[in-house]
Structure formats: structure tokens, C-alpha cells
Amino acid sequence: MKYHVKDIKLADKGKKRIEWAEREMPVLRLIKERFTKQKPLKGVRMACCLHVTTETANLTITLKAGGADVRLCASNPLSTQDDTAAALVKHYGISTFAIKGEDNKTYYSHLNKSLEDSPNITMDDGADLVSTIHSKRKDLIDGIIGGTEETTTGVIRLRAMENDGVLAYPIIAVNDALTKHLFDNRYGTGQSSLDGILRATNVLIAGKVFVIAGYGWCGRGVAVRAKGMGADVIVTEIDPMKALEASMDGYRVMTMAQAARIGDIFITLTGDVNVIDEKHLKVMKDGAIICNSGHFNCEINIDALRKLSKTVKIARDFVEEFTLRNGRKVYLLGEGRLINLAAAEGHPASVMDMSFANQALGAEYMIKMGKELENKVYSVPEDIDKEIARLKLKAMGVQIDVLTPEQKKYLASWQEGT
Ligand SMILES: NC(=O)c1ccc[n+]([C@@H]2O[C@H](COP(=O)([O-])OP(=O)(O)OC[C@H]3O[C@@H](n4cnc5c(N)ncnc54)[C@H](O)[C@@H]3O)[C@@H](O)[C@H]2O)c1
Secondary structure, three states: OOOEOOOHHHHHHHHHHHHHHHHOOHHHHHHHHHHHHHOOOOOOEEEEEOOOOHHHHHHHHHHHHOOOEEEEEOOOOOOOOHHHHHHHHHOOOOEEEOOOOOOHHHHHHHHHHHOOOOOOEEEEOOOHHHHHHHHOOHHHHHHOOEEEEOOHHHHHHHHHHHHOOOOOOOEEEHHHOHHHHHHHHHHHHHHHHHHHHHHHHOOOOOOOEEEEEOOOHHHHHHHHHHHHOOOEEEEEOOOHHHHHHHHHOOOEEOOHHHHHHHOOEEEEOOOOOOOEOHHHHHOOOOOEEEEEOOOOOOOEOHHHHHHHEEEEEEEEOOEEEEEEOOOOEEEEEHHHOEHHHHOOOOOOHHHHHHHHHHHHHHHHHHHHHHHHOOOOEEEOOHHHHHHHHHHHHHHOOOOOOOOOHHHHHHHHOOOOOO
């Protein structure tokens, strides 16, 4: 088996952590039990480019139980958990190519390793496999039935490819499932981004002016938690509807140019570029902390930050201290990469349970239906989404009401009045 991990001796520690995460993933466990019996992915070669965390480990173990031959690489150079990668190789026989802190060249060489077996299915988080295949490995396209995509940014890239008529195989947009973005993006990113900031800095959130760029699913998850911890939360937005919502949810809303002067902690979660730009960095207070939890490390203009600085030093793990020419210090966390994965452990297993149930069932659906699909981006079928919600509620021991025949009739009729 081919692999490239940091240290295979970390495998036993990784196995314990993978098993710990599995306890909180009851829906994926049920899917694994069924996959073990039915082998719906028998003989399917899968290239997976995902954050190599304990939750992802449980997904790849499930895919393997379903009969797939899985190759895994990281979807971000800083998000790999080295013990998890080692355990996947040693204890679960999954070809893994990922090392935390790998440089760009190694990142892409790992990505190419995951493609070496000519995959039938690609599973992406940020569309790096799809874009590599469409630009440099077009020879693989004929053998690919379809793919799945995990995150908002990846889905945006793939829809752009579909609109330009260049997408060469169908994709299931896992992020579009309600059981994904309503929970993973909101509760997962909400909790784990704060976890990342705290583990990197150990600053007190209470009393801080906490600036959140982007009030989408991720941004609102962070906002409510920062507020709950006593921060004075400011939201910046470009969408009037989201800005209005943030305002009525009780946050101050203003431009980044205004917020830059008063913020203590900044986090970007937009999927956009240079949201914190040179003009904002120049006016920040001494001691400002900046980080990103959007998919790519382009939301903060790090080149501008370097140019504005006279010195840069490591203040502590995942914290770089930039001393600007104006004498002020600005602290960049996790090299501007996803802070929740760089400095913490990513999303808690309980939300990834639903995201990865969508991934596993999305792959199964692609094997069944892929040949009939066009080269487009498809949402997860509604019945799969609802079934995941039903299974999750069951696992949580929560019961809900069912419509009575009278209610069903009432809700379907238009004749009933006052
Ligand atoms: N950290 C993680 O683990 C994690 C998890 C899920 C998603 N993501 C990523 O987080 C990002 C946001 O995802 P989402 O699901 O919240 O997306 P979303 O589309 O729901 O929200 C993004 C918001 O950012 C706003 N925005 C865009 N440009 C802006 C700008 N210049 N200034 C201020 N606001 C701006 C948009 O109007 C939108 O409301 C994406 O890159 C996504 O891939 C990260």
C-alpha cells in the first residue's frame, strides 16, 4: 500500500481518537453497518481530498466497508491530524497522503498521488481534485462516473464550471443538503472557530470587540457564540438582506473600514478575497488579532500585511506577530488558513456525522445514478437529506409529531377558510 504520512508511530494514538469520534457519529455508524452487508461501492476506486481529521477517518472507513478502494489526501496543508493519517494507514489499510504543515509542492504531489489509481469517484472539499483533473489530468475524465463536493466555496467553483460549460462529470453538492450547511457550517464552524482562536491565543473573549466578516451560515454560528461569551460583536456584510438580519439579531453592522479601527479580534468567513485588505490592516489597533475560517487563505491580504511590516516573528504556536511600520502589532493566526482546523481539531464529530452521511450516501447515489446524470452540479436528493435528519433525531432520542389524516387533508386543501 502506498502512503506518505509524518510518522507511522503515531498510529495507536490516532486510532484511539478515531474511535472516540465514532461514538458521536451514530448515523454514519448505521450506514457503515449497511455498507458492510450490501457492499454498494464494491470495486469502486475513490480519490478523496478532505481535511484529514478523525471524522474524515470514520467516513473513509465507512466507504471502505462499502467495498471502495480509497485514496485520501488533505484538502488544506494545515488541517491534517498526523496521528489520524498514521492510523488510517496502519490500522485501517487506507492509502493516505497528508502531512500537517506540508508546503504547496507537497500538497499538490499528495493530491496527484490520490489520483494515481484512476478514480471512478472524486470526493472534494474545495474542488481541488476537480480543478486538477480538468486542467492537468484530463486523461482521467473518461473513467470518472461523478464526484461529490463538501463545502460552499467548492460548490461556487463547480457551479462556475457548469455555467462555463466546462464541467466534465456530474457532481453532488453535499453542502446544499440542509443536514449539511444548517448544522456543520453553523454549529460546527461556530464552535470550532472559537475553539481555534482560544487554543491559539487563550485570550478572554468577554469584553472584546469581535468583528465577523460574512453573516452566512458560518458567520452567524460564530456570532451567536461570541456574543454568548460576552463579546461586543460587529458584523460586516455585502448582502443587504444578511446585513439586515444581523442588525435585527442584535449585532452592530458596519463596513470593514469602520470596524478595522475598533476591533480587537477579526474573523473572516465569506469565501471572498481580500476582505481584510491593506487599507484595513493599516488602521488596526495595536494588538489586533486576525484570522480566517473561510475555505481559502485569501480572505486576508497576507502579502499586504508582510509589505506593511518591518518584522515578523512567531509569538506562539499558530500566532505570528507582525510589527507594522507604524509601530503597531497585528497578530495573524494559523497563517490565515481555516483557524478551526489549523489550531483546533475542526468540527465536532456530531455535526460531521450528518455531513459525512451525506457524503457516503451521495457516493452510493452517484454509483447508482451517475451514468444517467448530466455534467451538472446536483443537490443531494431530498429523501436522502430527510432520512439523515430522521436518523439523527432517532440517535438523539428525540421524537416528533406526525401529521394526523385531518391535518394532512387541511394542509393540502385550499377551500377551508375561517
Ligand atoms: N471553517 C470551516 O470548517 C468551514 C466549514 C464550512 C464552510 N466553510 C467555508 O466558509 C466560507 C463561508 O461559508 P458559508 O456557508 O457561511 O457561506 P455563505 O454563502 O452562507 O456566507 C458567506 C457570506 O459572506 C458574505 N460576503 C461575501 N463577500 C463579503 C465581503 N467582502 N465582506 C463581507 N461579507 C461578505 C456573503 O454575502 C454571505 O452572506 C466558505 O468559504 C466555506 O467554504 C468553512
